[in-house]
Amino acid sequence: MYSVIAHLQWDINRVLFELGPIKIRYYGLFFTAGFICGYLLLRWMYRTENKNVDDVDSLLIYMVIGTIVGARLGHCLFYHPAYFFENPIRFLQIWNGGLASHGAAIGITVSAWLYSRKHKDQSLLWLMDRLAIPVALAGFFIRIGNFFNSEILGRASDVPWAVIFVNGLGLETRQEQMTPRHPVMLYESFCYGCVFLILFLLYRKYRAATPGGLLVGLFFIMVFTARFVLEFFKMRQAEFAQSLPLSVGQMLS
Numbered sequence: 631m632y633s634v635i636a637h638l639q640w641d642i643n644r645v646l647f648e649l650g651p652i653k654i655r656y657y658g659l660f661f662t663a664g665f666i667c668g669y670l671l672l673r674w675m676y677r678t679e680n681k682n683v684d685d686v687d688s689l690l691i692y693m694v695i696g697t698i699v700g701a702r703l704g705h706c707l708f709y710h711p712a713y714f715f716e717n718p719i720r721f722l723q724i725w726n727g728g729l730a731s732h733g734a735a736i737g738i739t740v741s742a743w744l745y746s747r748k749h750k751d752q753s754l755l756w757l758m759d760r761l762a763i764p765v766a767l768a769g770f771f772i773r774i775g776n777f778f779n780s781e782i783l784g785r786a787s788d789v790p791w792a793v794i795f796v797n798g799l800g801l802e803t804r805q806e807q808m809t810p811r812h813p814v815m816l817y818e819s820f821c822y823g824c825v826f827l828i829l830f831l832l833y834r835k836y837r838a839a840t841p842g843g844l845l846v847g848l849f850f851i852m853v854f855t856a857r858f859v860l861e862f863f864k865m866r867q868a869e870f871a872q873s874l875p876l877s878v879g880q881m882l883s
Contacts, residue, residue, distance in 0.1 A: 637810040641796035644779050660775030665694065667771070668764030675760050675833075681752070689745055693761070696741025697734045704733015708882065731769070731857075732882040735850075738765065755842035762849035763833060766826035769853070773819035784812025784863050800865070812863045821856040825849060 645653045672686045705728040706720075742761060746754045776782045781799040784792075792810035801807045829845055861880045 636790070637792050637794050639794040639796055640777075640780060642778060642780075644797075656778035657772075657775035660771045660778065664768030664771035665690070668693075668768050671764045671767065672760065675763075679837075685749060685752070689757075692741040692745045693738060696737035696739075698729075698737075700737015700740070701729035701731065701734035704730030704736065708732065753842070755846070759840070759842065759845040760833075762846040763826060763829045766822050766829060766849060766853070769822035770819050770826060773815045773822060776815040777813060777819070782815045782818075783865050784814035784817075785865055786810065787812045787863075811865075814860055814863045817860050817863065818856065821860070822853065825852045825856075828852070 642656075644655050644657065646656050646659060647654050669686065669690050672689065673683050676683045676686055708730055710728075738761065739758070742757050743754055746752055746757050773782075779799070780795045780797050783795055783798050783800065786809045788810060789812070791813065793813045794808055794810050795801065796807050798807060798811075829849060832840065832845060832848075858880050861877045864877065866877055
């Protein structure tokens with residue numbers, strides 16, 4: 631049995647405010663904040679290294695498209711393939727939710743490769759090393775957005791900091807809704823924040839002596855190791871993988 635009284639009950643409205651027919655959601659706010667902070671950080675990095683700062687505007691377009699398309703495709707193909715193949719138009723219904731970080735990683739990598747082909751002074755490894763830092767920062771913000779959206783829920787737990795997600799996505803019964811759970815999206819946010827700090831400090835102190843690919847390599851190792859471990863605390867998201875020993879997120883990591 632889990633004690634309901636002892637735990638935070640999280641039932642915040644996912645919509646922050648409305649402008650006529652337009653709904654501004656917390657998730658969208660944090661998602662946008664991640665991109666804006668990453669954009670400003672990249673401009674600072676380009677200026678520090680005497681690169682053309684205006685290139686960041688072009689790079690941002692590549693990154694936004696790569697992130698959204700990759701994350702959406704990843705969600706559709708990795709987690710609910712049958713649902714989307716049944717009606718492919720659902721892929722375009724992004725307002726219904728569904729983005730996958732592994733798909734975003736692929737989309738960002740492809741976009742960076744396409745961008746680097748047009749900017750010969752910025753090799754793919756050079757670019758990926760610099761992108762790894764703002765991407766980790768964006769991940770920090772996005773996972774907080776997931777918390778406000780009451781999604782990517784954790785397994786049931788009675789730890790003191792467990793949270794009751796009253797309006798949690800995917801919770802169908804009242805018993806499920808009132809069960810305390812690991813706030814695993816906040817665990818991930820904390821991990822991504824730590825990854826950002828580590829990479830940023832390495833960049834600031836040892837940029838000149840850092841071999842190409844080191845920062846992005848560390849990024850993938852730290853992020854996907856954290857993701858693999860934290861998947862043990864998450865509810866399974868893909869229906870077809872419920873009986874498998876590892877989750878889809880762990881297999882992709």
